[in-house]
Structure formats: structure tokens, C-alpha cells
Amino acid sequence: MGKQFNIIIVGGGIAGLATAIALRAPNRKITVLEQSSLNREIGAIISLQPNASKIVEQTWDLAKTLKEKGSMADEGFQVYNLDGELQMRIPLSTTEKYGAERMLYHRIDLHDALKKRATSADWPGESAEIRVSSRVTRCDCEEGVVYTQTGEKFQADLIIGADGIKSVIRDSVLDTKVRALRTGHSAYRMTLPVDKLLADCKTFCDVVDPRAPYTTMVMAxxxxxxMGPARNGSVYSIVAMVPDEDMNEDSTNTSWTTHGDIPKMKETFADFPEWARGPLSCVADGEVGLWQLRDIDPLPTWTRGRVVLVGDAAHAMLPTQGQGASQAIEDAEAVGAFYADLDIDKDGLEKIKEINQKIFACRYKRATTIQQYSRQAAKPATEEGSVKIKMSPSEFMDYNCNYGGALEWTKRQEEEMAAKEAEDKVVEDISKMKIVEKEVPAQEVVA
Ligand SMILES: Cc1cc2nc3c(=O)[nH]c(=O)nc-3n(C[C@H](O)[C@H](O)[C@H](O)COP(=O)(O)OP(=O)(O)OC[C@H]3O[C@@H](n4cnc5c(N)ncnc54)[C@H](O)[C@@H]3O)c2cc1C
Structure with a gap:
């Protein structure tokens, strides 16, 4: 057996765990360095769009595990206006069109399933090791070294920066501090037991069946x-987006989340239909969180030396299309695909740099486009003073969901580029063509 391919992943969120899964292979040592104790994933639902659920459930074979935890295929969007009238019902059976369904999971279940898939010896390839309470403070990208707060030093052939929107690895890659941007939006988040809704929120349940696999939106x-269900319809999750609460970062720059003030939240949604406000009266104090939503502008690069960024560290985006984690999963699959054939006995730093550039080239345009679509989807849903909804939650679905993995995407991009070059060449050739004017014989000239 030859040399071992040594990989460090900084961050054990969805991006880091997914990349650990994608990189699993014989004779590889994968270490995930996570700053927390890794038991704090929030109790909300997360939807994975078909482009990502296909990778998680089919490529990584987690459909059964997630089904056992109560995963649900979303059957559609139903969109109501401020008067409580149904404006759109968009059925979502997406397997035929995109090869997979839009899936609803409890975040804790998805995180646990990814963690087990990355670390369990039951799956092929070397299992990854997760070292918790390991906060990385800086990184030497060329040497492939990361340093932790406790003074430990780890060296690797490849370093994955999966440390989220406040990434320190990104600062080392770009040699500058990138600050996440306020987007003007905050979101209250809460999860309720469906039994409680059925018992205490009859007006809501008369309009929306909280057990049914539907995503319901009320838009002003x-x-x-x-809103939508998870865990086989036993829990119901609500995200209520509001103009920015203008929360100030604390001096240690650790949190943009805070305790949601229930009376203030109810006041903010006081003009929403009575049935839609029902669940807001059902939550108990301490069960509502308030997130300030931030994103980042597209970065000039995601890679330097032995390091490549994935997930929110590379392209944090607004949650308006449910694509943040979905794009992280696409990144992970791309890292796995491009590193599949690396031979660490033969291939050195130059090859690693070349592969990291290929990952960036494959992922950048797509993730950046989806990041911009997410900003677009956050724009006001109606004209000022009107209840008529002018946006559709399925507007960008074809671009977002029509995805068959990194290698297929690269091929598609190359074909598109070749077609464009051929077209440009035709235009250039035509413009170069001399217009040969036919000389008119003298006798034909009519005086
Ligand atoms: C309200 C809301 C709803 C959303 N809904 C959806 C949805 O339905 N679908 C979807 O696809 N996306 C959704 N998203 C986006 C999604 O949650 C994120 O895009 C995704 O979690 C990013 O994963 P990540 O692993 O890149 O980053 P994170 O989840 O932030 O994970 C980063 C990890 O790195 C660790 N870490 C950070 N710094 C260090 C360090 N220096 N050293 C070591 N470890 C470190 C952190 O502790 C954390 O575990 C939503 C986001 C919000 C705010």
C-alpha cells in the first residue's frame, strides 16, 4: 500500500460532513475539525431540492436512513396572499423532470445521517474522524497547515474550508477579511408538535393540514x-421573514441569532390572516429564534494552494430558494468527483492546485447564479399596498434543479462554450467576408 492521502476538513456542518462522505476512499485519512461539540444543530426543517436530494439519497445511498427518520417528499407549494386567498398551488412531483424529489427533513436528522455516513465503518472507503472542540484560527494554504485555538497544528495534502459564513479559512485563501453582508432580512424560526397545532390551532388546521407534505407560504x-412539516408530519416548522431587525454583532463576532420576542413577532404579523397567525400564538416563550440573514458577494476565488472552500464559506446565500445546503452538497459531490483519481504517490502540490482550480471552475458560475437568484427571490413579493403576488416560488427551479453532478455539469459547460465559440466564429467569418461587387458590363448600363 502506498502513501496515505491526508485530508483535513475544517467545519462539521452540512458542507464539511458531505465533503467527508464524498472523499471517502481506501487509503485516505480524513479528519474533520469542528469548533463545537457538534450537538447543536437547530430543530428546524430543511428542504433539499432535487439537485441535492439526488446526491444525498441516491449517490450516497441515504434514502432508507432518512426515510426511517421520517423524511417526506414535498408535494407542492401553496401560496396565499395577505387576504388569506390561495393564489397559487404548484404541484411538485419532480422525479420525472429532475430525477429526484424535493425533500423535507428535520435538520437534526439530516445532520445525523450525514455524520454517520461520514464516520461509520459500514460504508466503503476509510471512515472520517471528527475532532470536536477544535477551533481553527488560521491556515497556511501553501504548506497545508491549520492551527487551532488550543495550539495544535495539523498538516494535510488537502484542506477543505467548510467553516461556514464566518470562515477563517476563507480569510487565509483570500488574504483578506471577507465580511458577511446584511441583506435587510431577518427570520423568526420555530418548530411545533403537530399534535399541539391540531389541538390548539383549529383555525389554522382548517386551512392547512400540518401533516400533509406541502410547503405553505403566506406572502405580503x-x-x-x-411553513412545512417534517418527521412524517409529526412536527411543523415556520420561518417568518421580516425586514431586518438590525441586530448588532456582539463584540466577539459570534452571533447574529437571538431570542425571538413573541409579542413583537405577533405585532409584526398582525395584519396576516387570522388562521395564519394561529401558530404564532401556539409557541411558548423560548421556542422562537431570530436570525439575521446575511450572505456574501461572489468571491474572486475559492482556492489557494492546498485549500478549497465549500458551502457557506464559499457562497453563503439567502434561504429564499432553499439552496444554501443544497449547493454545499453539490460542492461536496464535486470535490469527490474531481479527487476520485488522484494518486498521492505520483501527484504532488501542482496536481492538487490543478484539481482545486477545476472544482472552482465547475462550481463558481452555478453557485454564484443561484446566490443571485436567492437575492432576487427575497425582493418584495407584491407591489407596495397590493395583495397581488408577483413572484413564483418555482421561478428558478429549472436552472436550480436540472443537475446531474459535477462531471456532467462540466461537460455541459464545455459543450455550451464550444457551441458559443462556433457561433462566434461564424459571425466573425461573415463579417470578414469581402462583399464582392459585381462589375456591370458597359453595354448594360442604361443611360
Ligand atoms: C432561516 C434559514 C433557513 C434555511 N433553509 C434552508 C433550506 O431549506 N434548504 C437549504 O438547502 N438551505 C437552507 N438554509 C441554508 C443552510 O442552512 C446553509 O447554507 C448550510 O447550513 C451551510 O452549511 P455549511 O456547512 O456550509 O455551514 P454551517 O452550517 O455554518 O457549518 C459550518 C460549521 O463549521 C464550524 N466552524 C466554523 N468556524 C470554525 C472554525 N474556525 N474551526 C472549526 N470549525 C468551525 C461550525 O461550528 C459549523 O459546524 C437556510 C438558512 C437559514 C438561515
């Missing part, structure tokens, strides 16, 4: 509620 000009 600058506020919206996005």
Missing part, C-alpha cells in the same frame, strides 16, 4: 411566512 409585500 416585505414579510412572508414559509
Amino acid at each position: 409585500h416585505s414579510r412572508r411566512m414559509i
